[in-house]
Amino acid sequence: MALPVETFFLQPDAQGTLQSQIQQMIAQGILSGRFQPGEKLPSTRKLATHLGVSRITVTIAYTELLANDYLTSKGRSGYFVSENAPTPPSFSPTPDAEDAVDWARALGQRFSGGVTPSKPQDWSKYRYPFVYGQADQSLFDHANWRLCALQALGQRDFESMTSDYYDQDDPNLIEFIARHTLPRRGITAKPEQILITMGAQNALWMTAQVLLTQRRRAALEDPCYHALRDILIQSRCHVNPVRVDADGLPPEAIPPDTDVIFTTPSHQCPTNATMPLARRRALLERARQMDALIVEDDYEFETSFLRAPSPALKSLDTDGRVIYVGSFSKSLFPGLRLGYLVGSEPFIREARALRASVLRHPPGHTQRTAAYFLSLGHYDALVRRMGNALHDRRARMEEGIRAHGLQVAGQGAHGGSSFWMRAPDHIDTHALAARLRQRGVLIEPGQSFFGGAERPRNFYRLGYSSIPATRIADGLAELARGIAQTSGIGHIRA
Amino acid sequence: MALPVETFFLQPDAQGTLQSQIQQMIAQGILSGRFQPGEKLPSTRKLATHLGVSRITVTIAYTELLANDYLTSKGRSGYFVSENAPTPPSFSPTPDAEDAVDWARALGQRFSGGVTPSKPQDWSKYRYPFVYGQADQSLFDHANWRLCALQALGQRDFESMTSDYYDQDDPNLIEFIARHTLPRRGITAKPEQILITMGAQNALWMTAQVLLTQRRRAALEDPCYHALRDILIQSRCHVNPVRVDADGLPPEAIPPDTDVIFTTPSHQCPTNATMPLARRRALLERARQMDALIVEDDYEFETSFLRAPSPALKSLDTDGRVIYVGSFSKSLFPGLRLGYLVGSEPFIREARALRASVLRHPPGHTQRTAAYFLSLGHYDALVRRMGNALHDRRARMEEGIRAHGLQVAGQGAHGGSSFWMRAPDHIDTHALAARLRQRGVLIEPGQSFFGGAERPRNFYRLGYSSIPATRIADGLAELARGIAQTSGIGHIRA
Numbered sequence: 001m002a003l004p005v006e007t008f009f010l011q012p013d014a015q016g017t018l019q020s021q022i023q024q025m026i027a028q029g030i031l032s033g034r035f036q037p038g039e040k041l042p043s044t045r046k047l048a049t050h051l052g053v054s055r056i057t058v059t060i061a062y063t064e065l066l067a068n069d070y071l072t073s074k075g076r077s078g079y080f081v082s083e084n085a086p087t088p089p090s091f092s093p094t095p096d097a098e099d100a101v102d103w104a105r106a107l108g109q110r111f112s113g114g115v116t117p118s119k120p121q122d123w124s125k126y127r128y129p130f131v132y133g134q135a136d137q138s139l140f141d142h143a144n145w146r147l148c149a150l151q152a153l154g155q156r157d158f159e160s161m162t163s164d165y166y167d168q169d170d171p172n173l174i175e176f177i178a179r180h181t182l183p184r185r186g187i188t189a190k191p192e193q194i195l196i197t198m199g200a201q202n203a204l205w206m207t208a209q210v211l212l213t214q215r216r217r218a219a220l221e222d223p224c225y226h227a228l229r230d231i232l233i234q235s236r237c238h239v240n241p242v243r244v245d246a247d248g249l250p251p252e253a254i255p256p257d258t259d260v261i262f263t264t265p266s267h268q269c270p271t272n273a274t275m276p277l278a279r280r281r282a283l284l285e286r287a288r289q290m291d292a293l294i295v296e297d298d299y300e301f302e303t304s305f306l307r308a309p310s311p312a313l314k315s316l317d318t319d320g321r322v323i324y325v326g327s328f329s330k331s332l333f334p335g336l337r338l339g340y341l342v343g344s345e346p347f348i349r350e351a352r353a354l355r356a357s358v359l360r361h362p363p364g365h366t367q368r369t370a371a372y373f374l375s376l377g378h379y380d381a382l383v384r385r386m387g388n389a390l391h392d393r394r395a396r397m398e399e400g401i402r403a404h405g406l407q408v409a410g411q412g413a414h415g416g417s418s419f420w421m422r423a424p425d426h427i428d429t430h431a432l433a434a435r436l437r438q439r440g441v442l443i444e445p446g447q448s449f450f451g452g453a454e455r456p457r458n459f460y461r462l463g464y465s466s467i468p469a470t471r472i473a474d475g476l477a478e479l480a481r482g483i484a485q486t487s488g489i490g491h492i493r494a
Numbered sequence: 495m496a497l498p499v500e501t502f503f504l505q506p507d508a509q510g511t512l513q514s515q516i517q518q519m520i521a522q523g524i525l526s527g528r529f530q531p532g533e534k535l536p537s538t539r540k541l542a543t544h545l546g547v548s549r550i551t552v553t554i555a556y557t558e559l560l561a562n563d564y565l566t567s568k569g570r571s572g573y574f575v576s577e578n579a580p581t582p583p584s585f586s587p588t589p590d591a592e593d594a595v596d597w598a599r600a601l602g603q604r605f606s607g608g609v610t611p612s613k614p615q616d617w618s619k620y621r622y623p624f625v626y627g628q629a630d631q632s633l634f635d636h637a638n639w640r641l642c643a644l645q646a647l648g649q650r651d652f653e654s655m656t657s658d659y660y661d662q663d664d665p666n667l668i669e670f671i672a673r674h675t676l677p678r679r680g681i682t683a684k685p686e687q688i689l690i691t692m693g694a695q696n697a698l699w700m701t702a703q704v705l706l707t708q709r710r711r712a713a714l715e716d717p718c719y720h721a722l723r724d725i726l727i728q729s730r731c732h733v734n735p736v737r738v739d740a741d742g743l744p745p746e747a748i749p750p751d752t753d754v755i756f757t758t759p760s761h762q763c764p765t766n767a768t769m770p771l772a773r774r775r776a777l778l779e780r781a782r783q784m785d786a787l788i789v790e791d792d793y794e795f796e797t798s799f800l801r802a803p804s805p806a807l808k809s810l811d812t813d814g815r816v817i818y819v820g821s822f823s824k825s826l827f828p829g830l831r832l833g834y835l836v837g838s839e840p841f842i843r844e845a846r847a848l849r850a851s852v853l854r855h856p857p858g859h860t861q862r863t864a865a866y867f868l869s870l871g872h873y874d875a876l877v878r879r880m881g882n883a884l885h886d887r888r889a890r891m892e893e894g895i896r897a898h899g900l901q902v903a904g905q906g907a908h909g910g911s912s913f914w915m916r917a918p919d920h921i922d923t924h925a926l927a928a929r930l931r932q933r934g935v936l937i938e939p940g941q942s943f944f945g946g947a948e949r950p951r952n953f954y955r956l957g958y959s960s961i962p963a964t965r966i967a968d969g970l971a972e973l974a975r976g977i978a979q980t981s982g983i984g985h986i987r988a
Binding site (some may be wrong): 015016017020023024027028030031032064065067068069070084086098099100101102103106107108109110111112113114116118119121124137142145146149150151153155156157158159165166167168172179180184198199201202205209210211212213216227230231234259288291293318319320321335336337344346347349350351352353354356357358359360361362363364365366372375376377378380381384 | 509510511514517518521522524525526558559561562563564578580592593594595596597600601602603604605606607608610612613615618631636639640643644645647649650651652653659660661662666673674678692693695696699703704705706707710721724725728753782785787812813814815829830831838840841843844845846847848850851852853854855856857858859860866869870871872874875878
């Protein structure tokens with residue numbers, strides 16, 4: 001039986017080349033049982049005409065399917081669905097039924113319902129996306145990333161890419177981090193003191209698992225990265241929020257029975273405060289007195305476009321007391337999911353064993369691609385290019401903020417990619433964000449960064465890593481209008 | 495100052511193209527401070543002669559470094575280290591000191607020291623690697639994987655690759671699994687019932703976190719996948735090992751107060767037993783009576799080269815009681831770290847929230863590459879090609895096993911990639927494996943698969959997914975010799 005050419009359609013919104021779309025359409029027809037073994041396909045000429053593509057495109061797709069044994073060709077009589085092609089299952093699938101399981105009872109532990117807010121995934125469709133931590137595709141060096149990925153896909157690297165590393169990492173990436181990345185933060189580390197993670201999130205999560213129990217006490221900055229608060233709450237340790245000031249975490253305010261201190265000294269999240277050197281020493285001394293450990297999240301040190309970043313807290317640590325968290329997700333792109341932990345060997349050994357149990361290791365190909373991108377100098381060039389763009393955007397942000405009388409609550413001394421903002425006291429920035437969104441303006445409400453009983457509602461974060469420079473002025477004008485209108489209507493407190 | 499050409503060397507064992515090696519060498523010289531801003535590089539002609547490469551190669555490397563601002567060129571006077579090039583840090587790194595931290599006290603939880611054995615990472619260098627679960631590079635469709643990865647690296651897919659998915663997955667991959675992969679196992683699932691994981695290991699780990707607590711009871715097969723036992727021990731639930739027989743897990747032997755049953759019905763790990771249909775129904779009935787959940791690890795169903803695989807246990811589940819674990823790590827390559835969980839929405843919702851906290855999501859590029867590889871039919875072609883090779887190897891394995899009178903304890907009815915073997919009672923296969931390794935033969939000692947007080951020492955696993963067919967006969971001969979010699983010398987029990 002011949003398959004009628006009319007049953008062949010390309011999806012209007014399909015991705016990939018025409019050739020791969022055709023190949024995919026036929027493979028899926030066979031897999032779903034629509035096309036049966038022995039059935040004859042339309043001739044390449046006929047199908048090409050029907051789909052409005054060139055005949056060679058169809059021929060290549062057919063040839064590919066021949067190689068995969070989906071099709072066979074019988075000389076001049078054409079192409080047929082192969083007898084060896086995969087067949088759809090003969091058994092019929094389970095109908096959609098009501099669960100007989102009482103899930104409220106069956107679930108041993110709950111993980112949903114944390115404080116981490118969900119952000120709009122379609123942020124790039126908004127005109128004024130003052131979002132934080134997303135990649136700006138116009139700045140990323142896509143071409144060279146692609147070349148490095150290709151190199152890592154080559155036959156020579158294939159073994160390292162396909163192997164199960166068990167609990168190990170790509171030695172090339174570890175070596176680059178040890179020899180080039182960490183020295184720039186003033187840190188020396190041996191390969192055994194470094195563990196690759198699935199981004200900073202994963203590094204913080206593993207650290208909490210290894211160091212905390214229900215009986216231990218963690219101090220964390222308030223406000224702080226909300227996902228970190230969720231991680232600590234899930235670990236069931238005692239959590240003590242410590243309010244930060246203009247210099248970051250005040251050491252004297254840390255409760256004396258603390259076991260682990262989580263901090264962002266170079267760039268407090270979200271206030272952007274930089275901890276001065278004297279306070280860093282005081283923090284280390286306080287930790288020493290309490291025999292506490294310090295977890296340093298050194299996120300965003302690469303965005304120091306105003307002046308050189310201060311050395312990491314870890315660089316001052318002679319006790320082995322500081323565990324350092326680094327990330328490439330911010331500076332390369334968040335979908336990469338690549339970061340690292342640096343710490344003493346007894347700690348890294350446990351984190352490595354935990355990682356092996358949870359997921360074995362981050363994918364080999366991703367690690368090798370990053371290793372090439374770093375060692376060929378593309379990473380530094382990217383950081384410099386991003387720095388220039390952020391510098392320009394920051395100047396425009398400052399201009400607009402001044403022009404509209406918006407209030408800055410915190411900004412990075414070295415650079416960064418966001419402003420921590422304070423709206424008039426009576427404004428709930430959650431409601432404000434919802435209204436602004438309808439006008440194409442995305443801001444991040446600040447409440448979820450705070451812990452404790454009193455969580456201010458009038459803070460918000462303005463990121464400038466994803467908004468084009470030319471839209472900043474209009475975006476801030478729109479934001480200022482939104483705040484003014486909120487102040488005008490309704491709310492009695494003022 | 496001109497940099498003397500003599501200080502430039504290519505590493506003899508370096509990877510990548512010559513051009514990228516040169517680029518890397520210069521970038522690292524600058525990063526490490528060996529080459530200072532303003533210093534003049536050798537001319538392309540001079541460096542090319544010195545390194546023994548073509549001049550164009552050096553020129554391209556220099557041009558690339560110009561673009562990255564590591565070098566500048568001053569017309570005809572040549573190339574210089576750029577004033578904008580990254581500089582090494584001015585602060586000196588911390589010296590290597592003794593830790594002042596008492597790690598025995600500081601570590602809250604231990605994860606190292608589990609039963610999962612460490613396997614030789616250099617297995618491919620051995621002549622007779624009867625290892626299990628590693629990729630055979632000679633069978634993998636490297637060319638098409640590379641093309642799919644390239645397509646996923648294209649501008650059109652770039653957004654999905656670089657974005658932070660938050661807690662979501664690549665919709666293309668989810669759709670393919672729902673429409674094509676699961677129906678072949680008799681399973682219908684909506685996208686909300688599917689979660690992508692970092693391999694089966696990660697799927698099993700998440701399942702244990704969501705379903706188990708210190709107060710809950712898990713039943714698991716004995717012997718079983720050792721990493722699963724480690725996961726359950728770490729979860730601190732009560733673990734009841736249930737001895738399997740020739741048909742897999744016997745439902746009546748499962749303790750009546752069990753909350754979660756972990757099983758491998760289609761292909762028991764490591765004995766390869768296939769659970770008959772009647773027992774599957776009995777297992778579901780037993781779980782229903784106890785109101786227990788079942789976690790089905792459907793690993794290796796793709797290696798059914800002898801006859802079609804039986805439908806998954808999940809396909810018989812009308813209660814929503816079965817949680818299904820699938821993996822692409824085995825059939826594609828283990829370094830990929832890609833698998834999936836299928837279950838009722840309340841379960842998947844918690845697993846998704848847990849995953850977001852632990853690592854957010856598996857990398858976008860990996861997901862999209864797999865989606866292309868699957869939907870273009872390359873995956874099915876690969877499975878068929880692997881099936882043919884495994885079929886041939888299995889025949890040779892059976893021949894050699896018969897010829898040397900080795901005893902098979904379990905083999906797959908549908909195919910598979912290993913034999914579960916029994917050595918004479920007095921033999922400790924751990925010691926045997928160590929001796930055989932010196933003769934180039936790798937086998938997997940069986941003891942670590944067993945739980946409970948009595949762990950037999952005389953079992954072992956022989957994988958044939960990584961050993962070339964032509965070496966099987968000699969490898970088995972060497973193995974038989976090893977066993978005979980062990981029997982001859984020493985051990986008194988016989």
